[in-house]
Amino acid sequence: MSDPVRTISLAHVARPQPPSALSNALVFGWRAILKFRHVPEQLFDLVMTPIMFTLLFTFIFGGALAGSPTGYLQWFIPGILVQTVVFNTVYSGMGLSTDLSKGLFDRFRTLPIWSLAPFAGLMVGDILRHLIAGAIILAIGLILGYRPEAGLPGVVGSFLLLFAIGFGWGWIFIVLGLLVRTPMTVMTLGFTVLFPVTFASNIMVDPATMPGWLQSIVEVNPVSLMTTALRGLMAGTATAAEIGRALIAPVLLTLLLAPLTLWLYRRKQ
Amino acid sequence: MTDLAIDVRGLQRHFGKVKAVAGIDLAVARGQIFAVLGPNGAGKTTLLRMLATLLPPTDGSATVVGHDLAREAEAVRGKIAMTGQFASLDEDLTGRENLIMLARLWGFGRRQARERARALLADFDLADAATRQVKDYSGGMRRRLDIAASLIVTPELLFLDEPTTGLDPNARAGVWRLIRGLAASGVTILLTTQYLEEADQLADRIAVIDHGRKIAEGTSRELKAQTGSGVLQVVPAAAGEAEAALAVLGEGAQYSAEGGRISLPVTGAAEARARLAALEAAGIEVAEFSLGSPSLDEVFFALTGKPLEEEEAAA
Known part of the structure; x- marks a missing residue:
């Protein structure tokens, strides 16, 4: 082994101009992209679950629920898009928990950078995940016969809404990631909450056949509100009120949990 | 006043009822290698994390590289670097990508960041492993990369938390050489260790910590003279x-x-x-x-009435 001492003692490197908050956030985004390249397995998880759900529900339940699999697709595709985005947000919480348990965040926290930059970076990774998973589901849907009546503008609008939904819900798991030490626990807790919330909604079926008490829950379930808005956007029939209602939960979550995230992050032992 | 890199008065940190750090005074001169020596659970890491702005103190005050720790944490962060006990690296990324990421976070441009990463990897004898994922690195390589990551911008003060724990003797000697080289280039170094030999070999001054308190401080020779x-x-x-x-x-x-x-x-x-x-x-x-x-083992025994190993087993 060569002796590293001599060379190091020569180099004294001064601090460059402090970078902008945006630049910091983009570096963390770049990290998220590198992760996709180095850990392609995570794409598998990301993509298999929605594909499985789409195929299972369409071909097994589709006929019984909507008369035919193709008929059911029109109902189900916007719903499964919402479910996928909501499920995806668990992964960034898991990633955060992993980083925290490994001490990587200690290094970030001793750097003179914008404190929220690592979280903004997680969000960049999230958006990529939503985009990839969403595109795959939409592609499968189109192959199977799904037709968004509003065409391309409807799809673009839908994806923008999906990003907003993902952004809002992401905070839940970022907070959980900060509180819970093990990534597995984040996942277990996450899905324990998410399964009932996504099933007790209008994603899979029209709530008209549910008992009255459940219908009243489903009606106010944020997931239902989002799904209704997304169906509207895809079909070109969405009203401003529908979109507004879909955004209530993401906006509230952001307002409440972003400051909490910062507070927890700064207190973190 | 300015010749002190660290000036700590009555620093405390409690976790519930446990006083992990129960009131410590410390003065570290610029350019020194200062070792905080103590068994597991003595409060070394807690002390270091407070000084590195990672953990707010329960009580007491500290000036680090000329800035108040509580009020000017951001300014402190601009002048320090910390290498934690567990490699603070992204295991999924390559060594090179880790360094580029950190250089970009410091504010280097794309090309400068790449150049900085290349230079550090060469200096730390990691050029061959530059494009391998960190999870495939050996313990010694990981530790070298971790220290390299602390030197993207040359810090005034470097914290090293148990820099050689878990390393084989060869890798340990390599890290020791590194630390000496850094100190020679003017970087103040505060390191924690539970190895008496390490403190003896490296440090200009040693503080012995036990149960969150400083029980002795001096040069290795002075501590030995205390017995x-x-x-x-x-x-x-x-x-x-x-x-x-x-x-x-x-x-x-x-x-x-x-x-x-x-x-x-x-x-x-x-x-x-x-x-x-x-x-x-x-x-x-x-x-x-x-x-x-007498060896530092005997010194520790004389100071605490307990051999070091016994303490460790109890912790």
Whole structure:
């Protein structure tokens, strides 16, 4: 082994101009992209679950629920898009928990950078995940016969809404990631909450056949509100009120949990 | 005042009822290698994390590289770097990508960041592993990369939390060389260790910490002097004469079957000479003798009344 001492003692490197908050956030985004390249397995998880759900529900339940699999697709595709985005947000919480348990965040926290930059970076990774998973589901849907009546503008609008939904819900798991030490626990807790919330909604079926008490829950379930808005956007029939209602939960979550995230992050032992 | 890199007064950190750091004063001069020595659970890491702005103190105050820790944490962060006990690296990324990411976070441009990563990887003998994922690195490589990651911008003050824990002797010697080289280039270094030898080898000054308190501080020599004596070691030429030699040397002499060595605390060279003369007078031939300072192990024992290993087992 060569002796590293001599060379190091020569180099004294001064601090460059402090970078902008945006630049910091983009570096963390770049990290998220590198992760996709180095850990392609995570794409598998990301993509298999929605594909499985789409195929299972369409071909097994589709006929019984909507008369035919193709008929059911029109109902189900916007719903499964919402479910996928909501499920995806668990992964960034898991990633955060992993980083925290490994001490990587200690290094970030001793750097003179914008404190929220690592979280903004997680969000960049999230958006990529939503985009990839969403595109795959939409592609499968189109192959199977799904037709968004509003065409391309409807799809673009839908994806923008999906990003907003993902952004809002992401905070839940970022907070959980900060509180819970093990990534597995984040996942277990996450899905324990998410399964009932996504099933007790209008994603899979029209709530008209549910008992009255459940219908009243489903009606106010944020997931239902989002799904209704997304169906509207895809079909070109969405009203401003529908979109507004879909955004209530993401906006509230952001307002409440972003400051909490910062507070927890700064207190973190 | 400005010649102090760290000036700590009455620093405390409690976790519930546990006082992990129960009031510590510390003054570290610029350019020094300062070692915080203590067993597991003594509060070393907590102390370091507070000084590195990672953990707010419960009580007390500290000035780090000329800035108040509580009010000017951001300014402190611009001048320090910390290498934690567990590699603070992204295991999924390559060594090169880790360094580029950190350089970009510091504000280097794309090309400068790449150049900085290349230079550091070369300096730390990691050029060949540059494009491998960190999870495939050995312990020594990981630690080198971790220290390299702390030097993207040359810090005024570098914190190293147990820099050689878990490393093999070869890798440990490499890290020691690195630390000495850094100190020679003017970086103040505060390191924690539970290895007495490490503190002895590296540090200009040592603070011994136990149960969240500083129980002693000084140079290695000063700490050793605190035990008040040196140690005379004698090996009789004939193994059968050990018994007789013990009798001549009297109270306090201890025979160790390993190496047939007898050791005896003495006040200094004069007493050592007198003892050796007594052995000669008794007709006992001495094959080998030495007069040395007590080891830091013995110092720790003298200060706490407990051997270091026992503490560790209890922690």
